[in-house]
Amino acid sequence: MMVSLTARRLPRFAPLAIGAGAVAVAAGLSFGLGLGGPVMTGILAALLFVAALFGTAWRVEGSRAARNRVASALIYGAFVLAVIPLVSVMFTVVDKGWARLDGTFFGTSMNNISAFDAHGGAYHAIIGTLEQVGIAVLITVPLGILGAVYIVEYGRGKLASWIRFFVDVMTGIPSIVAGLFILAFWVMVVSPMFSADGAPTLSGFAASLALSVLMLPTVVRSTEEMLRLVPNELREGSYALGIPKWKTITKIVLPTAGPGIVTGVMLAIARAAGETAPVMLVAGVNSAIAFNPFESQSSLSYYVFDQATDSSKYAEPRAWAGALTLVAIVLTLTVVAKLLARRSKLSR
Amino acid sequence: MTSSTTTKPAAGAMLPRRRRFGAETIFRWLTTGAGTAVLVIIVAIATFLIAEAVPALRDNKENFFTYKEWFTGPADRKFGIAALAFGTVLSATIALLLAVPVALGIALFLSHYAPRRISTTLGFLIDLLAAVPSIVFGLWGRDYLVDPVKDLSAWLNEYMGWLPLFGGDGPFGKSVLLGSIVLAIMVLPIITSLSREVFMQTPKANEEAALALGATKWEMIRTSVLPYGRPGIIAAVLLGLGRALGETIALAMTLGTTFVISFNLVETGGNSIAANIANKFGEADDFGRGALIASGLVLFTITLIVNMTARAIVYRRREFR
Incomplete structure (x- = not known):
């Protein structure tokens, strides 16, 4: 059987x-x-x-x-x-x-556009986003890379582990809190010192500062990870040739980690470009084209929010067109960053 | 020749002398300063928020922690975070209840079920979800997801209306349920990516031992992968919670903006600290801003505690390895 x-x-x-x-x-x-x-x-x-x-x-x-x-x-x-x-x-x-999504959308602002006008565009908002994110990059990239170099190459003992811990904690700070912080610090305390009449000024630069608070921990973390992947043999070889540590770091370690660092920065940019809350608090309201970041500026994400909460029947298509532009920018940055990361020679 | 003895370098003279203010020292101080900036910023956030919140709190005519409404106009200056804090915790909790099982499922799928070759690409899809800006989720939730959620709410109300969660007579739509679903989608990738990393680190020996004893795949996961990953799962959930508590724009667009303490999920309503800041900021005067900053301080404290707990768990685990 x-x-x-x-x-x-x-x-x-x-x-x-x-x-x-x-x-x-x-x-x-x-x-x-x-x-x-x-x-x-x-x-x-x-x-x-x-x-x-x-x-x-x-x-x-x-x-x-x-x-x-x-x-x-x-x-x-x-x-x-x-x-x-x-x-x-x-x-x-x-x-x-x-x-x-037409030429008018990319070529004009919302200046003098009433609720009954079908046209109007996001040119001013796109400029605002580019400038604010650009300034934030100028602030965070040097600061973030140096901070990561400290954590990986110099930091010893309590201070280094505290910094490492709080970089991680800082990635979780809500964006609205970053906005409130810049409001309480820059707009209400510092900006009156610079303005002619001593009144607080809302500006695109304040938005850049808020975005910097959000980008900094991301840049530090990703750079830190990349620096750790650089083989120690490279550092030791350089020391053996009598090259001082700071030169080893700037000439050998950072260039080796370069592509990875760029990836991290691009991901941070993608995150910052999509942030609405901090911009809404500190950048002010401006529907006209403003190239000067020390004036009120719009930004693409705030533009979407503004148009989405407008009761005009022409506002909603503008909001969605803005959303499409924003998603296109952010996703392109993300995809390119990830592809770069895959091509990087340092692999985990 | 006597001159040769004078030109001959002394031993060690070729090595650079260590200067007190040389490039090396400057560079080290520069990096230390940049690293310390992070600590300075966190302290500065707390300091400036407190400094701007105190005047408004002093003029507040009601108890900040127990009052539910939010009036900051010149006529009556009374505001409290009771309803807002409740709404924040409620929507974040519902979001996590929805997101955590799905996120763990995805993490297991990516680490143990999906074929190796496409697992990275599929994981990338989930990362894309994290890249979509919150304003886009808010817009999508308010204009598109609201209809299916309305159907679901009406159905839950009709058949399970005896539960206080789904009771009431409507209208349905911009409710805690809608806000929480949008929030759940937004925290999903965070929880997924961290728990997936932990699942991938399960020692192969543990898994193979379980399989060799005749365990099915699910029994193997339950007995070796999940216990090993538990601290990581807890940390991932806490990080997701931190994100959910602080989310602003998506909730400002999908919640109904009411100032009541209610467990009802389906009726129009719901609010959160962050959404309230976004909604009230436009019309706020100096006093109103101070009041909003006070609520932001509460949010900052809560998220700081949640995030520090999560990171502490991750760090303790890292030391064990």
Whole structure:
């Protein structure tokens, strides 16, 4: 008599068949009985699928295998669930943003645009974003790289570990708090010293400072990681040739880590360009083109918020066009940064 | 020749003399200064927020911690964070309840289920989710996600309305549920990336031992991957919590802006400290700004504690390795 040594298994097509069945039953239930729309169908189908899979597997393969199957289904499902909002956001932004993405949008500002005007653009906001992020980069890149050099190359003892710890903590500071800090510090205390009438001034530069607070920890962290990847042999070789430590760092270590540092800076830029809250607090309101960062400036992310909360029927298409531009900038930066990172010679 | 003895360098003379104010010293001080800047900034944030908040708190006619409404006009100067703090914690908690299981699922998918070759690319997709600016999520949530959530709210209200969470008569739409779902999507990538890293570090020996004893894949994960990763999971969740508590614009656009303490998730309502700052800032005078800064100080303190706890867990773990 033949005894099978392997446990009974469901055929390979079983999960697929159960899935198709679940979708069909869910669609029938939700549309036929009028329980709800496509969202309810999806939820119902997922529940049915898991229940049916568990039941079938339990009967054929036993309880342990059934639990294994359900866990796998849930884990795959979690990934699919996360991709849905990504796809939906991308699709909505492109779909709704396309309408107003024209020459007027990129070439004009919102100066003298009333609620009844269909045109109007984001030129001033794009300039604001570029200048504010640019100044923030000028501030954070030297500071961040030097800070990371301290942590990796010079820092010993308590101070270094405190700094390392607080760099990590600082990455979690909410952007609105950074904005309030610059409001309380720069706008209310420092800027009156520079203005003619002693009144606090809101300016694009203040926004740059707030963005710097947010970018600094990101730049320090990514640079630190890159510096740690530079092989010690390079440093030792340089010391052996009698080159002082600071020259070793500036001529050997930093150039080697260079591409990685650029990646980190680009990711920080992408994050800063998308920030709305701090800009909204300290940059002031300006619907005209302003090249001077020490005046009130708009920014692309604030422009989206401003247009989205405007009651004019022409404002919403502008908001979506702004959102599309912003997403395009941020995602391009992110993708290029990640591709650069992949090509970097230093790999973990 | 006697001259040769005078030109012959003394032993060690070729080595550069160590100067007190040489390039090396300057460079070291420069880097130390840059490193210390981080500590200075954190201290400065606390100092300046306190300095600007105190005058407003002194003129406040109500108890800052127990009063629920927010009036900072010249007529009545009374404000309190009770409802705002409650709303912040409520929306962040619901967001985490939604996000954590999914994020852990994705992390397991990327570390143990997805084929090695495409796992990096799929992980990159999740990173893209982190790159989308919060204003875009806010706009998407307010104009697009609101309809499906309205359907879901109506359904929950009809069939599970006996629960206070889903009770009420509507209207549905810009509710805690909508805000929390948007928030959950935003914290998802943070929790995923950290827990995925921890899962990848599970010792191969532990996993193989479990499999060799006949464990199914899920039993292997439950007995070797999850226990090993527990501190990392806790830290990841806390970091996600820190982000959720501080999120501003997306919540300002998706919450209903009410000043009540209520557990109702589906009716129009909800508010948070950060969203309130964004909503009230435009109309605030000097006193109003001080009041908002006071609420920001509370937010800063909460997020600082949450983040420090999370990092401390990560650091203690790092020392064990």
